[in-house]
Each structure stands twice: as C-alpha cells, then as structure tokens.
Amino acid sequence: MSSVTYEVLAVRYGVLAARKSDLYYRYESYGEPDAEASMAYYFWVLRGGGATILVDTGFDPEAAARRGRTCLVPPLDALAELGIAPGDVSAIVVTHLHYDHTGNLHAFPSAQLVVPSRELEFWSGPHAGRGQFAPHAEQGDIDYVTQAVAQGRVRATEGTEEIFDGVVAVSVGGHSAGQQVTVVDAGAGPVVLTSDAVHLYEELELDRPFAVMHDLEQMYAAYDFVKELARSRRAVVVPGHDPDVFVRHGGDDTETNRVAVQIA
Ligand SMILES: [Zn+2]
Structure with a gap:
C-alpha cells in the first residue's frame, strides 16, 4: 500500500464514428458482418497528496480537425x-x-514529463518516419518532447517503475513501441489506466487485437497483464478509447456537456 491514494477522472473530449473493420486487426478473420462502432477520446486526471497529475493531454484541436476527428471540447x-x-x-x-x-x-x-524510454528511442529512430508509423504522431509534439529531454524535464521510464507514491508505470509495448499502462492506487483498490494498450473493452472480452499495432505478440501479452491485474487485485480496468467508460462510470454514451466521470 502506498501512503498516497488518488481520485481518478476520465476526461472525454472527442468522438469518432467508425466501423468494426476499422478498429480491429484483420476483422474479416472473425467471420462476422461488419458493423458501426465508435471511439471516444480521453485523457485522465489523478489528484492525491496535494498534487494534480495528468495521464496524457489529448489531441490538439487543430491537428484533430485536419485528421477529421470531432472535438467535443478542447482538452x-x-x-x-x-x-x-x-x-x-x-x-x-x-x-x-x-x-x-x-x-x-x-x-x-x-x-x-514521464515518458517510456522505448517511446523516446523509437520516435527518434530510423523507423518513426515509415508509412505505417508516422501518421500516428505529430512531428511538432515529438520535437517538443525531444526538447524537453534536452532541458532535463523528462523522466524516462524502463519496464515497471513506481513513478510517484501510489502510481506505477508499466511499459508493455504492443500498440506502440513503448506503450505504457498506468496503475494507480485509488484507495479501495487499483485503477488500471490502460491508455492504448487496450482501446476498447471488447479487446479484452473477445481477445481481439486493435488495428493499430507495433507488435502483435506484445499486444496479446498486454491484454493478459491487464486481465491478471483485474483478476488478482480486483483492479478497475479503464480502456483508452471505449465510449462505454462513461456509461460504466455514471455518465452516458451520448454527447453531453459533461466532460468527465469519476473512476475512483
Ligand atoms: Zn495510440
């Protein structure tokens, strides 16, 4: 047990209408008809021990408009x-x-800034500009983080590290080279903010990898890791892009004025 526990909020700032075949890797392999599906965009707020910590910062509304994403409210x-x-x-x-x-x-x-070292390495490495990777990042943001490293503002994490009292970062890879999961002590139990290690609840429930991936084996292993936390520690699992996060935690699945739900 940590001495600090946290209030955890999921902030919803965007939505995207899509189809299952857009969201799941090789969806046709399941032999099911295609169907409409949607994604929500979140970032997360941790408040505890007098500190306010963000987990991610969402998209820039200008970059989102260029990419055809609907911003409900600028982050x-x-x-x-x-x-x-x-x-x-x-x-x-x-x-x-x-x-x-x-x-x-x-x-x-x-x-x-706390960033997995494998992410820093990958996005400044020889493959970041390749056609299946580059579209997922904004070069201006990568440059900003690189500058922050030079300024000594970045803590680079490796593997599993307690980054703050009650907050553990685990670099699992899979979706992105160093994709990180954040495990937060919320008092009653852990909250697992999977970010994009798990976009949608169905990835865990049906064992179906997401369409955007860096390494398939690591993506499956990340699902196992998250499911084991839910089983052995009764962790609350919060996928990174599932509209149902708002439903399961007291909000709703429509576009309301409400910007956040309390996870714990
Ligand atoms: Zn992602």
Missing part, C-alpha cells in the same frame, strides 16, 4: 471546467507519443 477547456489551471499540473505521464495523447503539452511548460 484545455475541459480542464478549466474541472477547475484545473495548467499551472496546477505538476507532472504529466505521457503513455506513448501518438498525436491524440501528446497534443497540448506546450501548455504545461513547468510540468515534469
């Missing part, structure tokens, strides 16, 4: 609605360097 406005000013945020856990998790970092110039 920084959502934070303002929750009474959180950028200066209140002491640290940002950046789970991976895809554009919908790294937008808006520039609004937090004094926050410490």
